Amino acid sequence: MDKVVRMSSEKGVVIFSKSSCCLSYAVQVLFQDLGVHPTVHEIDKDPDCREIEKALMRLGCSTPVPAIFVGGKLVGSTNEVMSMHLSGSLVPLVKPFQANLC
Secondary structure, eight states: OHHHHHHHHSSSEEEEEOTTOHHHHHHHHHHHHTTBOOEEEEGGGSTTHHHHHHHHHHTTOSSSSSEEEETTEEEESHHHHHHHHHHTOHHHHHGGGBOOOO
C-alpha cells in the first residue's frame, strides 16, 4: 500500500489505469480537455499489479481502475469523476493543476 500512496501523491493528478481499459482512457481525455496533464500509471505493466489492485481497493476504490487521485487524495473512479464534472465541482478541484494556456 505504501507504493500506491507514494505514487498517488507524486503529482497533482494521478490516474491508475490499465492499458486496455476504455474508461481509464475516457477519464484521461477528460482531464486533458480540462488542461490537466495527469500522471498515468498503467498497472498492468507493473510487476506488482495484483498488489496495487488490492491496495487501491483497500483505499476505497470501488473498482481497481481507473482510480483517480487529485492532490494525493482519492477522488474515485469514472462515476465519481463524471458526476463531479457534471455538477461543476471538478474544474475548481483541478484548477491548481491546469497547464498555463497562454
